[in-house]
Amino acid sequence: MTRPRSAAIARPLPAPLPHRLSLLFVASMIALFLTVANARAVDIQPFETPAGLSVWLVEDHTVPIIAVDFAFSGGSAQDPDGKEGLTNLLSATLDEGAGDLTSRAFQERMQDLAIKIGFDAGRDAFYGSLRTLTPNAEDAFEMLRLAVTEPRFDADAVERMRSQIVAGLRRQEKDPDAIAARTFARTVFPDHPYGRPANGTEETVSALTPADLKAQHQRLFAQSSLKIAVVGAIDAATLGPLLDRVFAALPAEPDLTPVAEITPRTEIEEAVTLDVPQTAIRIGLPGLKRDDPDFIPAYVMNHILGGGSFSSWLYDEVREKRGLAYSVGSYLVPYDHAGMLIAATGTRADRAGETLQIIGEQMGRMATQGPTEEELAKAKSFLTGSYALRFDTSGKIANQLLGIRMEKLGLDYIDKRNSLIEAVTLEDIKRVAKRLLGSASPTIVTVGPKQPS
The missing domain is CATH 3.30.830.10 (Metalloenzyme, LuxS/M16 peptidase-like)
Known part of the structure; x- marks a missing residue:
């Protein structure tokens, strides 16, 4: 079961970490890939946080790592006409500065904490993830809260990420596979959100503004459409308040545009x-x-x-x-x-x-x-x-x-x-x-x- 992924966005390499933290991070990532090495039953604990958020938890104390995956309904199919690529750009800029932290400060803070936060825009949903060592859970969930609820969308950070996406779109103009995928979607789903380019075009992405990102963020991020799954060395009593800190301040309902049912066109x-x-x-x-x-x-x-x-x-x-x-x-x-x-x-x-x-x-x-x-x-x-x-x-x-x-x-x-x-x-x-x-x-x-x- 996989989910669709948006185009990878290259980031400038940060300054090297102190040697001790580098070793800790590497050791932790190795441990992550060794977790649950033998096939066994997955014991899922469904529960509600104190604020009423629904969570599926698999508690596993094999290694001190927590993996959080979550999603909101509404992906690139929610891009307004003429603003194709907006949700993809949103996924690239949420962790480019949040709260009082600029883009560089935010990235350096994540490196110092040995955590990873990521976002992806699918066609029908917007995905996010957090990977952290359990001892850093408090700080890691606070970083996630900032990205989810207080993204800055500073003009310079938005421009940097937008430029990288536009450069990728220009390369795709000569890529037969990319052209085939776009042409195919447009052909089988005419005049429908599924037929529009999820990553946008050079023209639409170049015209997107921080105000557009703020508006899309407000439309998509809401509690009622949120699904959360967590695996790792943490119990429900500890996890619930941390998740509430991240998500409970979001609006109750999203502002989604209805997407029509459609049968793909054939014989073309x-x-x-x-x-x-x-x-x-x-x-x-x-x-x-x-x-x-x-x-x-x-x-x-x-x-x-x-x-x-x-x-x-x-x-x-x-x-x-x-x-x-x-x-x-x-x-x-x-x-x-x-x-x-x-x-x-x-x-x-x-x-x-x-x-x-x-x-x-x-x-x-x-x-x-x-x-x-x-x-x-x-x-x-x-x-x-x-x-x-x-x-x-x-x-x-x-x-x-x-x-x-x-x-x-x-x-x-x-x-x-x-x-x-x-x-x-x-x-x-x-x-x-x-x-x-x-x-x-x-x-x-x-x-x-x-x-x-």
Whole structure:
């Protein structure tokens, strides 16, 4: 269970820490990656803070580390028209100075405390995280409070982060994969927030102001849409007041613009001419939202088709047998208001047509024939056996818990997830494959050199 990530923002390197703190930080991060090394049951404690915030906690005193993941409803789909990229810029500037601390002072303070605070803008939610040593919890949660409730949005810090985002957008103007992704979204979701560029354009981002950031911050950050997951060496009685200090002063309700339900457009072919050696390819069909009863069978089906990396049909047919691409795969995209199944690859421009044909054949094969019993058994074995790897660090567990909360899968999902996978039958696979792959022609977007007529 992963969540969408905004573009990484490079920051100037701070001055080196004192040697003792550097060693402590390194040792702590090593310990973080060793947490919960053996697969075991995750004991989730749901509770409410004194102020009424809902929290899922996994108490683990193996190492003195606390991992906090949280999210507010409303991501880049809440960007106003003409201000695309606003929520992404918000995620890049919240920790660029807060309260009485300038950007540099804030970053230096985090380094001194050996803590990490981060923010990301997804399509439907705004995410945040905190990683800290337990002895530094009081100070770390205070730093998080400042970033969440008192961001400064100083003009110089905003300009620095905006310039970095704009520079990245300019590089993407010559990147066939980035162009394909933007063109694809615009094509399948016309006149809809999902079709607009989440990171914005050079023009929209350049025009954003600190006042825009303050307004978006006030619209999105509210208690009623907040979900929190915490893993680490802390108990509920200690954690509750710390979380209240961070979040309880926020408004009760967000000011969100309703996002319409939408079915992705199909049977469209869009070719963008770009003078590059390879052609980027995106192929898409309507998929499923996460609460659809067929989602788990579709997840298993897609693993066999293109989600299983080295074991998938697409990898075998496109890369292994023909050497047409280095990377090829398919994936399900369950947004809050739409679902998609997307296949993607990049190949030599003169073999783009052949590659498209092979991907289409494999989709058709799945829709009409489906996998064998052996292929289904291998897929289920991998998906159930690898699930424990999502819980081998405190941070991963917090991320999984937050995803389960955001997708409303229930407190017992971790315990029953593998049994849901095991229950999938060949008949289920064939039914969902026909539903997703056999009902319409896909939308196809290519970006590369112009092909001969």
